[in-house]
Amino acid sequence: MTASEIEIVNASCPRGPFRAAIFDFDGTLSLLRRNWQDVMIPMMVDELAATGTRETREQLHAAVEDFVMRLNGRQTIYQMIQLTEEISRRGGKPQSPLEYKRRYHDLLWRQVGGRVEAVQTGRVPAEEMTVPGSRLLLTQLRDAGVTLYLASGTDLSYVQNELKTLELEGFFGPRVYGALDDYKKFSKAMVVAQIIEETGVPGEALVGFGDGFVEIQEVKKVGGLAIGVASNEETRQGVNDWKRNRLIQAGADVIIGDYRGIDELTRLMNLSPQNA
Numbered sequence: 323m324t325a326s327e328i329e330i331v332n333a334s335c336p337r338g339p340f341r342a343a344i345f346d347f348d349g350t351l352s353l354l355r356r357n358w359q360d361v362m363i364p365m366m367v368d369e370l371a372a373t374g375t376r377e378t379r380e381q382l383h384a385a386v387e388d389f390v391m392r393l394n395g396r397q398t399i400y401q402m403i404q405l406t407e408e409i410s411r412r413g414g415k416p417q418s419p420l421e422y423k424r425r426y427h428d429l430l431w432r433q434v435g436g437r438v439e440a441v442q443t444g445r446v447p448a449e450e451m452t453v454p455g456s457r458l459l460l461t462q463l464r465d466a467g468v469t470l471y472l473a474s475g476t477d478l479s480y481v482q483n484e485l486k487t488l489e490l491e492g493f494f495g496p497r498v499y500g501a502l503d504d505y506k507k508f509s510k511a512m513v514v515a516q517i518i519e520e521t522g523v524p525g526e527a528l529v530g531f532g533d534g535f536v537e538i539q540e541v542k543k544v545g546g547l548a549i550g551v552a553s554n555e556e557t558r559q560g561v562n563d564w565k566r567n568r569l570i571q572a573g574a575d576v577i578i579g580d581y582r583g584i585d586e587l588t589r590l591m592n593l594s595p596q597n598a
Contacts, residue, residue, distance in 0.1 A: 327578075327583055327586070328576055328577070328578045328583050328586050328587055328590065329566075329576065329577040329578070330575070330576055330590075331550075331570055331574055331575055331576060331577060332574075332575040332576075335547050335548075335575035335576065336526045336527075336529075336545065336546060336547045336575075337547075337590065337591070337592050338527070338529070338547070338591045338592035338593065339466075339527070339591075339592050339593070340468055340527050340528065340529045340547065340591055340592075340593070341467070341468060341469065341521070341523045341527040341528075342468060342469045342470075342471065342517050342521060342523045342527065342528050342529075343463055343468050343469070343470050343471065343528070343529045343530070343531065344471045344472070344473055344510075344513065344514065344517065344528065344529075344530045344531070344537065344541065345470065345471070345472050345473075345530075345531045345532070346395060346472075346473065346474060346475075346531065346532035346533060346534060346537045346551075347472055347473075347474035347476060347481055347484075347485070347500075348474060348475075348476055348533075349453070349533035349534070349551065349553050349555055349565075350453065350531050350532050350533050350551045350553070351452060351453055351456045351460075351472075351488070351490060352451065352452060352453075352484055352485075352488060353450075353451045353452060353453060353553075353555050353558070354434055354437050354438060354441075354451050354484050354487070354488070355430065355434050355476070355484075356555035356556065357555060357556065358430055358434075359387070359390060359391070361426065361429050361430045361433070362390055362401065362426055362430075363383060363386050363387055363390055365422075365425065365426055365429060366386045366390070366405050366408075367379055367382045367383050367386055369405060369409060369414075369416075369422070370382045370385075370386065370405075370408055370409060370412060370414075372414065373409055373412040373413055373414035374412075374413070374414075375412045375413075385408070386405075386408075389401070389404045389408075391534075391535075391568060392535060393535075393536075394475075394533075394534035394535060394536070395475055395510065395532060395534030395535055395536030395537050395538075396475050396509070396510070396536050397475045397501035397502075397505050397508065397509070398423055398426065398427075398475055398476065398477070398501060399419055399420070399423055399501065399505045400475075400505075402419035402420070402422040402423045402426070403419045405419070405422055406418070406419050406422070420503075427477075437451060438483070438484060438487050441487050441488065442487055448487070448488045448489050450558075451487075451488060452488055452490070453551065453553050453558070453580045453581065454558055454580040454581060454582050455580055455581025455582045455583075455584055456490070456580075456581055457490070458581065458584055459581040459584060459587070460490065460493040461493075462584065462588055462593060463593065464493055466593045466594060468529075468593075469497070469521065469523075470493050470494050470497065471494065471497045471498075471499070471513060471517060472485070472494045472497065472498045472499065473499040473500070473510045473513040473537070474499070474500045474501070475500075475501055475510075475534075475536070476500055476501060477500055477501045477502075478498070478499065478500030478501060478502060478508075479500075480500070481498060481500040482498060482500070485498060499513050510536050510537050510540050511540050511543075514528070514530075514540045514541065514543075514544060518544060524545075525543075525544030525545035525546050526545045526546060526547075527546075528541060528544060528546035528547070529541070529546060529547040529548075529549065529591060530546055530547070530548050530549065531549045531551055532548075532549075532550070532551060533550070533551045533552065533553055533565055533569070534572075535568065535569075535571075535572040538550055538569060538572040538573055538574050539572050539573060542572075542573045542575075547575055547576070547591070548572075548573060548574050548575050548576070549574065549575065549576045549577075549578060549587075550565075550566070550569030550570070550572070550574030550575075550576065550577045550578070551565075551569075551578055551579075551580070552565035552566040552569055552577050552578070552579055553565070553579060553580055554579060558580070559579075560579050561577070561578075561579040562579070576590065
């Protein structure tokens with residue numbers, strides 16, 4: 323499967339026309355936080371190893387990777403809640419999930435902050451920090467009259483800043499959602515329900531794009547088209563096989579590596595200016 327190809331997993335998936343689209347952010351549009359798991363997972367392995375468990379670091383890594391990626395797409399706090407449960411299960415005394423979340427953000431920002439600054443100062447083009455073809459896809463969806471929403475498990479303040487950094491905020495306007503300190507007030511399921519309630523768009527007229535379990539599952543629950551973005555965040559080329567397999571397990575109708583195959587993708591979605 324090349325970068326320009328799409329893989330149809332479910333031949334009977336909805337084919338449009340679509341009236342609303344919901345996007346995940348990190349790994350789906352933005353590459354500013356690429357490989358965030360390479361920061362989160364080692365941090366968590368260190369915490370679990372400190373409990374004195376007899377598990378090897380390799381065993382702990384496998385266990386952490388499983389729940390971190392299973393919860394990918396939900397707010398970061400849920401991964402930290404799971405961490406505290408894992409620490410307690412091994413006889414340790416965990417700190418609060420919010421404290422672990424703050425520690426993780428501090429570690430991650432050592433990488434992300436430099437990338438954000440590089441784009442903001444013009445040293446790196448914004449295009450290099452986005453999934454290839456993102457801007458063209460968003461433009462074509464908007465021009466076809468599709469209302470665009472963004473929902474991320476990353477904290478809202480970060481999402482808003484990084485969306486602006488990549489010069490993509492104009493596509494979404496106020497329809498940007500992210501994690502909140504009061505985490506029970508936000509979820510991707512809530513955003514999907516809000517789209518349907520406020521716009522009257524039926525589930526089958528909703529298309530979702532994401533590289534994690536949650537957004538795929540929530541779009542499928544309402545009967546929409548779920549497009550799994552198995553992006554290779556490091557090379558910006560091809561398909562990440564691990565992501566692909568997980569996205570298919572989550573119920574993705576279609577798998578893509580990025581948006582280079584825009585013509586085939588828009589034909590699949592029955593996308594044209596006449597939809598407006």
